[in-house]
Amino acid sequence: MxxxxxxxxxxxxxxxxxxxxxxxxxxxxxxxxxxxxxxxxxxxxxxxxxxxxxxxxxxxACFKKLSIDNYICFSDVPPKRIPSFLRIFGDQLNMINLNYTATSQEIPHSDYIRLGHIDMITNYCSKTLLQLEIACSNDVQLDMEISSQFVVLEKLSINSSTINKLSPFPKLKELMLFKVKVKNCDWLKYEFPKLEQLYLLTDGLNDELFIEFQKKNPQLKSLTVIKSSLSSCIFQNIETRLPNLEELVYIAREDIHQFNANDFLHISNLTKLKCLIISERRLPKEPLIKSLGKKKVPIKKLEINDVLRR
Missing domain, CATH: 1.20.1280 (Monooxygenase)
Incomplete structure (x- = not known):
């Protein structure tokens, strides 16, 4: 024993x-x-x-996306711990949704850093991030001259903010600027080599630079322009600049006085166009519809001055 x-x-x-x-x-x-x-x-x-x-x-994989919000109930990680999460896991994230929910006062710059602002995302996530969505309910001004560091970013969406600078991203396929005020339009002079979809609900653009942008980016397949400062002249000879366009949405702003119905007839020269939605109360339907039919444009969805169904 x-x-x-x-x-x-x-x-x-x-x-x-x-x-x-x-x-x-x-x-x-x-x-x-x-x-x-x-x-x-x-x-x-x-x-x-x-x-x-x-x-x-x-x-x-399901945790390689992160929502950052200044309200803890909407944030995947408490705001004060966002820096720690980005330091540890930032180089593995594929998607970030950065949302500055409206508050009674403007959020100071120091809080942006604390909440995981662009500087921090650039430092820790730029090598792997595929999708970045920024929603700023406050009057936030962004300097997006950081494109060379985001080597694989494919989708950039910015909502309700002011952009001071924006430069091209080498792999960007989709760019959405929703309720955005653009202070510097130099980005329209650049080539976005992989860009296929562009969505603009934007103030501060001008026709001449946007036409230059079309020339630089003939690979574009989808273009949406909603109530921006751009006039109908952006469609003149559009087929020579955007021959690959398959989807075109144009919702005119009523205070844009420059208008020529003949500009829209150039759209019928887009031989790959499948979806066309136009809302411009001054535009007569019949000439454009007849031209589309005569040139056998492969349209599958057509709405002109009709109520959009979403």
Whole structure:
């Protein structure tokens, strides 16, 4: 019996004091795959270096997107902990939705940094980020002259803000500027080599520069211009600048006085056009419709001065 007691004591002495001594990386990563939120991953990453390394390796695809909001109930991670999450997991994120929800007062610049503003996203996420959405309910001014650092970004959406500068992104396929005021239009002089979709609900654009933009980007397949400062002259000879256009949406602004119905007839020269939506109360339907039919444009959806159904 004494020998059995000795063996029992010896076995107890060999037990590890820390469970981490018997859990290999594969076991830890398997456990982490059952975590439910971005915050869970941040919490375990803060335990120790070993947990941090394994949390990074086990981050699931569904957690490689992040919503940042100054209201905690809308943010995937509490605002004060956003910097820590970006430092640890930023180089694995594919999508970020940066939303500055309206508040009673303007958010100071220091809060933008704290909440994960563009500078922080650029530092930690620019090599892997595919989609960036910025919604600024306050009068936020953005300097987006950071394109060379976002080497794989494919979609950029900016809502309700002012853009001081914007430069081309090498892999950008979709650009949406919604309720945006553009102070500097130099970006219209550049080539966006991969851009296929452009959505503009924007103040501050001018016809001449936008026509130049079309020349620089003939690969464009979808163009939406809604209540912007652009007039009908952007359609003159559009077929020579945007021969690959398949979708065109133009909703005119009533205070734009420059108008020529003949400008719209050039649209019928777009041989790949499949969807055409135009809302311009001064435009007669019949000439354009007849021209589209005569030139056998492969239109599948056509709305001219009709109520849009969404």
């Amino acid at each position: 004494d020998s059995n007691v000795g063996e029992s004591i010896s076995t107890d002495d060999q037990r590890p004091n820390n469970i981490l001594d018997i859990l290999n990386d594969h076991c830890i990563q398997e456990i982490f795959t059952h975590l439910c939120t971005n915050l869970d991953f941040l919490n375990v990453a803060g335990v120790c270096k070993k947990f941090r390394e394994n949390a990074r390796k086990s981050l699931l």
